[in-house]
Amino acid sequence: MENRVYIFDTTLRDGEQSPGASMNAAEKLRVARQLEKLGVDALEAGFPASSEGDFESVQMVAHKIERAEVVALARTAKADIDRAWQAVQKAAKPRIHTFIATSDIHLEHKLNMNRDAVIQEAVEAVQYAKALTPNVEFSAEDATRTDRDFLCRVFEAVIAAGATVVNLPDTVGYALPQEFGEQVAYVRAHTPNMHQAVLSVHCHNDLGLATANTLAGIHAGARQAEVTINGIGERAGNTSLEEVVMTLYTREDRLKLTHGIHAEEIYPTSRLASLITGIVVQPNKAVVGANAFAHEAGIHQDGVLKNPMTYEIMRPETVGLATNRLVIGKHSGRHAFKQKLAELGYDFSKSDLDRLFEKFKRLADKRKEIYDEDLEVLVVEAILRGSGTYALEYLNVVSGTVAVPTATVKLKIKDQVVQGAGFGVGPIDAAFNTIAKLAGSRSQLVRFSVNAISGGMDAQGEVTVRLKENGRVALGKGADPDIITASARAYVNGLNHLEYMKQNPSLTLRNSSV
Numbered sequence: 430m431e432n433r434v435y436i437f438d439t440t441l442r443d444g445e446q447s448p449g450a451s452m453n454a455a456e457k458l459r460v461a462r463q464l465e466k467l468g469v470d471a472l473e474a475g476f477p478a479s480s481e482g483d484f485e486s487v488q489m490v491a492h493k494i495e496r497a498e499v500v501a502l503a504r505t506a507k508a509d510i511d512r513a514w515q516a517v518q519k520a521a522k523p524r525i526h527t528f529i530a531t532s533d534i535h536l537e538h539k540l541n542m543n544r545d546a547v548i549q550e551a552v553e554a555v556q557y558a559k560a561l562t563p564n565v566e567f568s569a570e571d572a573t574r575t576d577r578d579f580l581c582r583v584f585e586a587v588i589a590a591g592a593t594v595v596n597l598p599d600t601v602g603y604a605l606p607q608e609f610g611e612q613v614a615y616v617r618a619h620t621p622n623m624h625q626a627v628l629s630v631h632c633h634n635d636l637g638l639a640t641a642n643t644l645a646g647i648h649a650g651a652r653q654a655e656v657t658i659n660g661i662g663e664r665a666g667n668t669s670l671e672e673v674v675m676t677l678y679t680r681e682d683r684l685k686l687t688h689g690i691h692a693e694e695i696y697p698t699s700r701l702a703s704l705i706t707g708i709v710v711q712p713n714k715a716v717v718g719a720n721a722f723a724h725e726a727g728i729h730q731d732g733v734l735k736n737p738m739t740y741e742i743m744r745p746e747t748v749g750l751a752t753n754r755l756v757i758g759k760h761s762g763r764h765a766f767k768q769k770l771a772e773l774g775y776d777f778s779k780s781d782l783d784r785l786f787e788k789f790k791r792l793a794d795k796r797k798e799i800y801d802e803d804l805e806v807l808v809v810e811a812i813l814r815g816s817g818t819y820a821l822e823y824l825n826v827v828s829g830t831v832a833v834p835t836a837t838v839k840l841k842i843k844d845q846v847v848q849g850a851g852f853g854v855g856p857i858d859a860a861f862n863t864i865a866k867l868a869g870s871r872s873q874l875v876r877f878s879v880n881a882i883s884g885g886m887d888a889q890g891e892v893t894v895r896l897k898e899n900g901r902v903a904l905g906k907g908a909d910p911d912i913i914t915a916s917a918r919a920y921v922n923g924l925n926h927l928e929y930m931k932q933n934p935s936l937t938l939r940n941s942s943v
Contacts, residue, residue: 434677434688435653436670437629438464439473440702441490442502443667443943444657447708451904453929454486456705461490463701464497464658467694469670471498471524473655477516478509484516491520498522498564502943505529505554514561525558527551528568528596528943531575531583548583552590559591566594568631568943573597573604577612581619588620594627594653598943599642602635602665610645617650629653631943632668634660639668644676647686658702659710659717671695671716671748679743696749697773704805707893707904709880716748759793773801775808792889795910803889806908817925818843819868824917828856836860840867840921857916864920872898872927874920879912892919896927903927 441457441464452460457474464472474491477484491499499520501513505527517523529540529551536542542550551567558565567587572580584595597613604612613630617623630646630653632639643654660669674690681687699717703710712719722745732739757769766786770777777785788807793799823839836859839848847867853859861874876895890912894905905923909915 431652432686433652434647434686435470435627435629436468436674436688436690437471437473437500437653437655438467438469438657438670439631439655439667440464440657440661440670441486442473442475442500443655443663444661444702444706445475446663447661447666447706451930452486452705454482454489457486458489458493460658460702460705461494461499463694463698465494466691467698468689468691469497470653470689471500473500473502473526474517476502478503478506478512484512487513487516488519491517491523495521498524500524500526500566503527503554503558505550507554507557510554510558510561514558518561522564523562524564524566524594525562526566526568526596527554527558528570529554530570531580532571533576534574535571544579544582548586551583552586555587555590555592563591563593565592566596566629567592568596568598568629570598570943571600573599573609573612574601577615578619581616584616584620584626585622588622588626592626594629595623596629596631596653596655596943597646597651598631598655599633599639600631600943602633602639604632604638604642606638606641606645609642610649613646613649613651627653629655631655633662634665634667637665639666640672640676643668643673647673647677648684659699659708659714661702661706661708669715671699675716675743675748678747692747693749700805704906707895707906709878709893716743717750721745722750757793757799759790761793770804770808773804792910803908806889806891806906817922818928819921819924821864821917821921822846823848824860824914826856826860826913828859834859836863838863838867838917840864842868856913860913860917861920864917864924868924870896870898870924870927872896872903872924875902877916879915890915892916894919894923896920896923898927901927901930903930 441460445452461472474487475483477487487501499517501517503509503513503525510525510527513525529547531547555565555567569575569580569583628651630643630651632642654673656670656673657667658670660666674688677684677686677688678692696717710718757765763786766789767782785807820841822841825837828834834853834856835850837850849863849867851859851863851866853862874894875897878893880891889908889910891908892915896903903923903926905919905926907915907918907922909918
C-alpha cells in the first residue's frame with residue numbers, strides 16, 4: 430500500500446459554508462495561492478452550480494493555480510457537472526467531484542429513491558464526468574450511516590464507471606474513531622476494484638472527533654484526507670488540516686506515512702484564513718492557537734528553558750510560528766516595503782502598492798514596531814476587500830464618565846461626502862449609529878469582536894463585525910491602534926460587503942454538503 434497521504438483542502442468550498450464566512454473572488458484567489466504554497470495536493474475551489482459568483486471565483490482560481498489540482502463540486506445532475514467542468518476546464522490539473530447521498534434516511538426523506546436508482550444515477554454521473562476529464566471523484570454523502578455492503582456496491586460501481594477517487598464522508602460527524610476505522614477497513618476489503626482508486630475520508634466535527642476519525646481512516650488504509658484550514662466548516666466544522674498534518678509529522682515514527690505539505694506555511698495560512706473569513710482561532714486551538722506554544726506553569730517554564738522538548742512535542746518554527754521581530758518601520762522605503770510584501774506572498778499592481786504604502790506610512794507614524802500581522806491586516810482591509818461604496822473620511826468621538834457618547838462622522842458614499850453626528854450608549858455604539866444613519870443602512874449588528882494583532886501597548890486592535898440585513902450576513906474587518914477607529918473601519922467594511930452582496934445576490938446561495 431502506498432505510504433503517502435494526499436491532502437485535499439476544501440476551505441474554499443466546505444470551509445466557506447461557515448455562517449458569515451463567504452469570500453469574494455479576490456479573497457478566494459489569495460487563499461488558493463497560499464494553499465498552493467502550503468503544498469496541498471488538491472483544493473476544492475467551490476460549487477459552481479450553486480451561484481454565478483461561485484462559478485466565477487472557481488473559474489478564476491482554476492486559471493491561476495498551477496501545481497495543485499483544482500476541484501469543482503457537483504451533484505449528480507448533468508447540468509451541475511457541465512457547470513463544474515466549465516469552471517475548471519482551463520485548470521492545469523482539473524477534477525470534477527460529484528456526490529449523492531447513500532444512507533437509507535437520505536434515500537427515503539431527501540431523495541425519494543431506492544438503492545438501485547441511486548447506484549444508477551451515481552454511475553451515470555461518473556461516466557458523464559469521465560467523458561470530460563480523466564480525474565473524477567465520487568462521494569457517498571452520509572456514508573457513515575450507510576449500510577456497509579451497499580456502500581461497497583456503490584463504490585465498486587462508480588470505480589468501474591471511471592472514478593479515480595472515492596470518498597467516504599462522515600457528513601454529520603456521527604462516527605466514533607474505532608467504528609470509522611473499521612468501516613474504512615471493511616470497504617477496502619469488500620470492494621473488489623478498490624485498488625483502482627484512492628480511498629478518501631471527509632469528516633465533520635459535530636462530536637469533536639473529526640481529526641480522530643480522519644486519522645483512524647488513514648490508519649485503516651485511506652490515502653486522501655479532506656480537510657480545512659483551522660477546521661472551519663458547516664456547523665461544528667471540518668477536520669483541521671494542521672492537526673492531521675502535524676500528527677503525521679510528529680508521529681511519523683508510528684504512522685510511517687508521508688505527505689507533501691510544507692509545514693512552515695501552516696501558521697501563515699491559518700492567519701490568512703482567519704483574517705479573510707473573520708473566524709477567530711480559539712486560543713487553545715491545537716497547533717495554531719495563541720496558547721499552543723505558551724507556558725505559564727512554573728514547572729513547565731523551567732522544563733522548556735532547559736529543553737523545549739520536555740513540554741513541546743513540536744517546535745513552533747516547524748509550523749512557521751516564530752517570534753515576531755521588527756523588520757520595517759517608518760523609515761523604510763517603497764522598495765523594502767515591496768520586498769517585504771513579496772516575502773509574505775503578495776504581488777500587487779503599482780496602483781495598489783502605492784495605496785497600500787500610503788496606509789503603511791500612516792500606521793508606521795503611530796507605532797514603534799510593524800509586524801507581519803500588521804501588514805496582513807492592511808492588505809486584507811485595503812486591497813483584498815476593496816474600497817467599495819462607503820469610505821470613512823473623518824471620525825471624532827467624545828465619551829467619558831459624565832459625557833454623553835457622541836460621534837461626528839464624515840462618510841464618502843461613492844462620489845458624495847456626507848457628514849453628521851449621533852449618540853450611543855458608548856463611543857463605539859455612537860460611531861456605529863452615526864455611520865448607519867449616514868449610509869441609510871437598516872442592517873443589524875449580530876457580532877462584534879476585538880483582537881490584539883501583536884503584543885505591546887501600542888498594538889493594533891483588530892475588530893471583526895457581522896452585519897445582517899434581509900437574510901444576508903456580511904463580514905467587516907478593520908484595524909487601527911485606536912480601537913474606536915478600528916471599529917468604525919470594520920463597520921464601514923461590513924457595509925461595503927453587504928452592498929457587494931446586494932449587487933451580487935447569487936453569492937449568498939448555499940446548498941451543498943458532503
